[in-house]
Amino acid sequence: MKCTYCRILVFVIFVKTQHKITDRSLHINKLRDTFTNKSKITIQDLIDFYKQFEEETKRSTIDWRIYKLTQRGVLQRISRGNYSLSKSKVKTFVPEIDKSLKHLFNTVNKQFPYIKASLWTTKWINEFMLHQPGKFHTLLEVDREVMESVFYDLKDKRKNVFLDPSKEIIDKYVTNIKDPIIIVPLITEAPTQRVNEVHTITIEKMLVDIFCDPDLFAAYQGTEMIRIYETALEKYHINEPKMLRYANRRSKKPEIQKIISKAKNNI
Numbered sequence: 001m002k003c004t005y006c007r008i009l010v011f012v013i014f015v016k017t018q019h020k021i022t023d024r025s026l027h028i029n030k031l032r033d034t035f036t037n038k039s040k041i042t043i044q045d046l047i048d049f050y051k052q053f054e055e056e057t058k059r060s061t062i063d064w065r066i067y068k069l070t071q072r073g074v075l076q077r078i079s080r081g082n083y084s085l086s087k088s089k090v091k092t093f094v095p096e097i098d099k100s101l102k103h104l105f106n107t108v109n110k111q112f113p114y115i116k117a118s119l120w121t122t123k124w125i126n127e128f129m130l131h132q133p134g135k136f137h138t139l140l141e142v143d144r145e146v147m148e149s150v151f152y153d154l155k156d157k158r159k160n161v162f163l164d165p166s167k168e169i170i171d172k173y174v175t176n177i178k179d180p181i182i183i184v185p186l187i188t189e190a191p192t193q194r195v196n197e198v199h200t201i202t203i204e205k206m207l208v209d210i211f212c213d214p215d216l217f218a219a220y221q222g223t224e225m226i227r228i229y230e231t232a233l234e235k236y237h238i239n240e241p242k243m244l245r246y247a248n249r250r251s252k253k254p255e256i257q258k259i260i261s262k263a264k265n266n267i
Helices: 002-017 029-036 045-049 059-071 100-110 120-130 143-157 167-172 201-214 224-234 240-250 253-266
Strands: 075-079 082-086 117-121 140-144 160-161 182-184 192-195 196-200
Touching: 029 045, 029 224, 059 075, 100 117, 100 140, 100 143, 100 196, 117 120, 120 201, 120 224, 140 143, 143 160, 143 182, 143 240, 182 196, 196 201, 201 224, 201 240, 201 253, 224 253
Parallel strands: 117 196, 140 182, 160 182
Antiparallel strands: 075 082, 117 140, 192 196
16 A cells, blocks of 8 residues: 555656656657557557657656546546547537627628628637747638728728738738737638637638748747647647648648648657
8 A cells, every 4th residue: 555655656746847748759649550449558558659769768757648648638548557549539629719709700790791701810829839929810811802891891990900911011010919800811612610600710721821821920830830730630630631622722732741741740
């Protein structure tokens, strides 16, 4: 009993003092591929799995990784020392529509009831990032032929509205304004969804857009982009065929395929 208590105490101390393990060290995609047809995964199975990447992996490190995997819903405990892959390994991305977004969407919808419109905020990208920006902007996507009409209508009501701004305008004005609204064209056949009566983006569209518009999404480029893709692929269900069809609409399919492949290799 005392020995068991000591092991628990040591593990608790380790959990509290251990630095956050990177997503890469968990090897989640490879773990799923390895154990996808196995109904029971033992601790020894997991030790052997991780030792193929790091031969000198400590038992305390394995225990911490098991803890992280169960916390994230990748593994589920079925009995003492035995685990299985969670049947619901990932979630569907359903963004939170706050009051301001809903009010803006209803304002546009009331004035222009017959147009197609999609609304989202870059705040939603934060959960995928390591270095989180302090400023965000709202993207209002509408049919190209009505962009100016929507812009002038909103401009009468709000000061922080921009119509498909250039890089120069973004750098000089947009980045210095709190919560600007940016009106951009809605790409035909873009993957969207309806949440809380608001027409908005899917995760597939968000991932493609931040890659295709580096001026508009400057805070999410470089290594941060890879981090965003890695976290999204781990945490949510990504419909890759849908994502690649949209990437093709934006003439970026090969580039998006490469970044998906790179992100998967890092997980």
